[in-house]
Structure formats: C-alpha cells, structure tokens
Amino acid sequence: MERTLSIIKPDGVSRGLIGEVIKRFETAGIRIAAMKMLHMSKKEAEGFYAVHSDKPFFNSLTDFMSSDPIVVMVLEGENVISKNRELMGATNYKDADPGTIRADFATDIEKNVVHGSDAPETAATEIKYFFSELEIH
Ligand code: UDP
Ligand code: MG
Numbered sequence: 587m588e589r590t591l592s593i594i595k596p597d598g599v600s601r602g603l604i605g606e607v608i609k610r611f612e613t614a615g616i617r618i619a620a621m622k623m624l625h626m627s628k629k630e631a632e633g634f635y636a637v638h639s640d641k642p643f644f645n646s647l648t649d650f651m652s653s654d655p656i657v658v659m660v661l662e663g664e665n666v667i668s669k670n671r672e673l674m675g676a677t678n679y680k681d682a683d684p685g686t687i688r689a690d691f692a693t694d695i696e697k698n699v700v701h702g703s704d705a706p707e708t709a710a711t712e713i714k715y716f717f718s719e720l721e722i723h
Pocket of ligand 2: 704
C-alpha cells in the first residue's frame with residue numbers, strides 16, 4: 587500500500603471540478619484516506635513548492651496556489667503515486683494524454699487543476715505538510 591498527496595488547485599475548486607476529480611480517483615479504485623479544504627497563504631504556498639523556488643514560474647505559481655481555496659487529499663492504494671500521475675496527465679495540458687484530468691480540464695500550464703506527489707519521498711513530505719497521522723484514516 588502506498589500513499590500520495592493530491593491537491594485540487596484553486597482553478598479546479600472554483601470551476602466546480604471537485605466531484606469530477608474525486609469520481610475519477612474512486613472509479614480507478616483509489617481510496618481517499620484524508621481530505622480537507624483550506625486556503626494557503628502566499629508563505630504556505632512558497633513552503634509547499636520550495637523545490638521550485640529557483641524556477642521562473644515560482645512567483646506566479648505561488649500567487650495562484652494562494653489565490654483561492656484548495657482541496658487536499660491523501661490517496662491510498664497500490665502504486666497510487668504513479669496511478670495518480672497517470673490520471674492527472676502531463677504538467678502541460680497540451681502534452682497530456684486524452685482522457686486525463688489535465689487534458690480534459692486544464693486551461694494553462696500553470697492552471698492545471700491538480701497536483702500529485704511524484705515519488706515516495708516527496709509524497710511523505712507533502713502529506714506531512716497538510717495532515718497529522720491522526721487525520722489520516
Ligand atoms: N508550472 C508552471 N510552468 C511551468 C512548469 C510548471 O506554471 O513551466 C506549474 C504547474 O502548475 C505545475 C507546477 O508548477 O503543476 C509544479 O511543476 P512540476 O514540474 O512539479 O509539475 P507537476 O508535478 O505538477 O506535473
Ligand atoms: Mg511536481
């Protein structure tokens with residue numbers, strides 16, 4: 587069993603895509619082990635995306651991620667890290683496979699509806715950023 591962090595980004599929440607995204611996870615046999623809605627501050631968004639702090643898109647990305655509420659989830663299942671990345675599609679929606687969340691709903695390389703951890707180490711760090719062990723069921 588593996589765990590990963592999923593975020594429905596501000597564009598996904600404000601466009602009414604929470605149910606659509608969750609339906610795709612559950613249909614794929616992924617279990618939701620924790621979930622909450624929150625509105626990150628700019629500082630919290632910078633902390634979450636610290637790995638990208640030297641990138642040209644960092645300031646815009648952290649403005650976007652702190653612009654409106656998000657839904658954060660812990661997903662659980664076999665190979666859920668890569669399974670979730672497959673359901674999400676490529677970072678740039680123009681490169682994303684048809685039928686993926688980003689291909690179907692993203693409007694921009696930045697506003698791409700969902701985040702998903704990319705490896706076991708980042709999953710562990712990212713889950714801890716939002717959830718205590720008592721909040722994961
Ligand atoms: N991003 C962006 N411009 C880029 C690359 C990434 O605005 O050229 C944003 C986009 O929202 C992406 C996030 O930064 O989801 C994190 O980038 P990463 O390369 O980690 O992509 P992801 O893991 O989300 O597919
Ligand atoms: Mg990433």
